[in-house]
Amino acid sequence: xxxxxxxxxxxxxxxxxxxxxxxxxxxxxxxxxxxxxxxxxxxxxxxxxxxxxxxxxxxxxxxxxxxxxxxxxxxxxxxxxxxxxxxxxxxxxxxxxxxxxxxxxxxxxxxxxxxxxxxxxxxxxxxxxxxxxxxxxxxxxxxxxxxxxxxxxxxxxxxxxxxxxxxxxxxxxxxxxxxxxxxxxxxxxxxxxxxxxxxxxxxxxxxxxxxxxxxxxxxxxxxxx
Amino acid sequence: xxxxxxxxxxxxxxxxxxxxxxxxxxxxxxxxxxxxxxxxxxxxxxxxxxxxxxxxxxxxxxxxxxxxxxxxxxxxxxxxxxxxxxxxxxxxxxxxxxxxxxxxxxxxxxxxxxxxxxxxxxxxxxxxxxxxxxxxxxxxxxxxxxxxxxxxxxxxxxxxxxxxxxxxxxxxxxxxxxxxxxxxxxxxxxxxxxxxxxxxxxxxxxxxxxxxxxxxxxxxxxxxxxxxxxxxxxxxxxxxxxxxxxxxxxxxxxxxxxxxxxxxxxxxxxxxxxxxxxxxxxxxxxxxxxxxxxxxxxxxxxxxxxxxxxxxxxxxxxxxxxxxxxxxxxxxxxxxxxxxxxxxxxxxxxxxxxxxxxxx
Ligand SMILES: [Zn+2]
Numbered sequence: 001x002x003x004x005x006x007x008x009x010x011x012x013x014x015x016x017x018x019x020x021x022x023x024x025x026x027x028x029x030x031x032x033x034x035x036x037x038x039x040x041x042x043x044x045x046x047x048x049x050x051x052x053x054x055x056x057x058x059x060x061x062x063x064x065x066x067x068x069x070x071x072x073x074x075x076x077x078x079x080x081x082x083x084x085x086x087x088x089x090x091x092x093x094x095x096x097x098x099x100x101x102x103x104x105x106x107x108x109x110x111x112x113x114x115x116x117x118x119x120x121x122x123x124x125x126x127x128x129x130x131x132x133x134x135x136x137x138x139x140x141x142x143x144x145x146x147x148x149x150x151x152x153x154x155x156x157x158x159x160x161x162x163x164x165x166x167x168x169x170x171x172x173x174x175x176x177x178x179x180x181x182x183x184x185x186x187x188x189x190x191x192x193x194x195x196x197x198x199x200x201x202x203x204x205x206x207x208x209x210x211x212x213x214x215x216x217x218x219x220x221x222x223x224x225x
Numbered sequence: 226x227x228x229x230x231x232x233x234x235x236x237x238x239x240x241x242x243x244x245x246x247x248x249x250x251x252x253x254x255x256x257x258x259x260x261x262x263x264x265x266x267x268x269x270x271x272x273x274x275x276x277x278x279x280x281x282x283x284x285x286x287x288x289x290x291x292x293x294x295x296x297x298x299x300x301x302x303x304x305x306x307x308x309x310x311x312x313x314x315x316x317x318x319x320x321x322x323x324x325x326x327x328x329x330x331x332x333x334x335x336x337x338x339x340x341x342x343x344x345x346x347x348x349x350x351x352x353x354x355x356x357x358x359x360x361x362x363x364x365x366x367x368x369x370x371x372x373x374x375x376x377x378x379x380x381x382x383x384x385x386x387x388x389x390x391x392x393x394x395x396x397x398x399x400x401x402x403x404x405x406x407x408x409x410x411x412x413x414x415x416x417x418x419x420x421x422x423x424x425x426x427x428x429x430x431x432x433x434x435x436x437x438x439x440x441x442x443x444x445x446x447x448x449x450x451x452x453x454x455x456x457x458x459x460x461x462x463x464x465x466x467x468x469x470x471x472x473x474x475x476x477x478x479x480x481x482x483x484x485x486x487x488x489x490x491x492x493x494x495x496x497x498x499x500x501x502x503x504x505x506x507x508x509x510x511x512x513x514x515x516x517x518x519x520x521x522x523x524x525x526x527x528x529x530x531x532x533x534x535x536x537x538x539x540x541x542x543x544x545x546x547x548x549x550x551x552x553x554x555x556x557x558x559x560x561x562x563x564x565x566x567x568x569x570x571x572x573x574x575x576x577x578x579x580x581x582x583x584x585x
Pocket of ligand 1: 368
């Protein structure tokens with residue numbers, strides 16, 4: 001059966017090879033560091049393909065996390081996935097990266113009726129999204145301070161960063177999840193399920209959620225005036 | 226046909242605001258496709274790194290497709306891939322390097338992470354140009370101002386001098402802003418200067434005092450180095466002076482005088498460095514190579530010093546993938562070891578590091 005290659009770099013560099021029929025994870029690699037996507041990603045893919053004698057052009061497709069996540073790392077995964085897709089002539093499917101955390105919540109024993117997942121957006125903010133117990137996205141993704149989150153259980157590393165603000169919002173971090181980051185294995189599984197449901201995943205545009213941050217300098221504004 | 230001496234190499238450039246993909250067979254340029262995000266930076270008056278990086282992501286695959294079509298080659302036919310690993314903007318470099326690694330892995334081709342500045346010099350071998358074994362290079366652009374000594378393109382390049390603050394192109398951009406001339410500043414000031422008097426104002430030539438320059442026998446610390454921050458300040462004071470007096474700013478005269486200060490110091494230092502290092506040929510590179518006054522004065526000073534000046538076509542002077550492919554082809558022909566897939570970008574990669582060694 002053909003396999004999917006799943007890639008997510010919205011947090012750390014993470015790669016998985018997944019059986020397209022059963023969803024079984026055949027192999028995976030996730031960097032312990034959050035700043036080495038450029039160095040590690042290609043090597044992870046090389047090793048995974050070699051270990052499983054997987055020929056790139058025989059993949060069922062590539063599933064890639066489109067973020068949100070810190071931009072520089074996020075782009076590494078996206079440009080790699082698009083390039084693999086171009087060379088191997090296989091489809092590239094974009095999946096919102098916070099879904100990977102939601103999938104992990106669905107695997108726990110007591111899934112709340114509604115819950116929030118959150119990741120590190122830096123600059124004193126988190127990326128977050130709200131789900132129901134079936135993993136359906138109810139709201140998000142957003143970027144905001146933890147103080148603005150819904151009053152629900154919050155999963156993921158984003159819940160560990162600003163506990164006081166979270167408490168202020170009436171939300172609370174779920175203990176077992178406080179070190180969870182998006183991983184390619186769970187992202188890929190979500191992608192396979194969504195494809196089976198007929199969800200359109202053809203858009204691989206990055207979810208930056210913030211403008212490019214550039215301020216028009218005062219002297220340029222003056223010129224325009 | 227590609228042969229060991231004429232390998233077919235694809236080069237990728239993303240160190241600043243141009244996404245460039247070039248394809249070279251030996252010393253023959255087959256394609257040089259450039260997608261620039263320059264228009265998106267205009268309203269900011271300078272390159273915004275995050276905007277450049279976003280544009281590289283969107284441009285990469287379309288630019289690759291276009292270059293392959295233009296060169297009429299397939300990825301299977303390519304012998305090797307070269308990519309700029311530095312110096313440059315970190316976030317921009319990472320998009321090109323990540324893409325290059327994916328391309329190399331997916332095609333099974335060897336990958337070389339190479340030096341952007343040396344690649345600027347590498348275009349000198351293209352299209353039948355014959356360079357002597359040892360020569361000098363002057364690189365002037367928005368990102369760099371350097372004098373190089375090239376003993377071997379593939380394994381011996383030395384930095385003779387460089388700017389210690391702004392690049393020449395940056396000084397142009399900042400001055401153009403002060404004068405309300407828009408971005409990019411180089412062409413804008415060049416144009417405004419045409420109607421101006423270059424002797425109207427005497428602006429400072431950075432690092433020209435004897436204490437910095439020394440003598441040929443006892444060279445000062447900054448003999449071959451540049452500084453443009455004092456010049457920028459002097460222009461700002463000059464503009465303020467006219468504003469405070471309520472007089473119109475003599476844009477043409479200031480442009481011409483500023484340009485003369487930049488070009489005078491660059492050309493005199495470059496020519497002296499050639500003479501003192503026994504170099505008979507000087508190659509000019511970088512986007513500011515399009516500047517008419519720079520070319521004119523450099524040509525005159527090289528001629529009187531008996532130095533042959535080589536100026537590649539403008540499309541090869543600005544950042545492009547062809548230059549990366551050109552240097553890549555030289556490295557492949559010289560038997561250099563590929564860099565592998567595990568190297569990191571180096572935003573301040575020194576010119577002595579022409580090709581990255583594989584990580585063990
Ligand atoms: Zn350059």
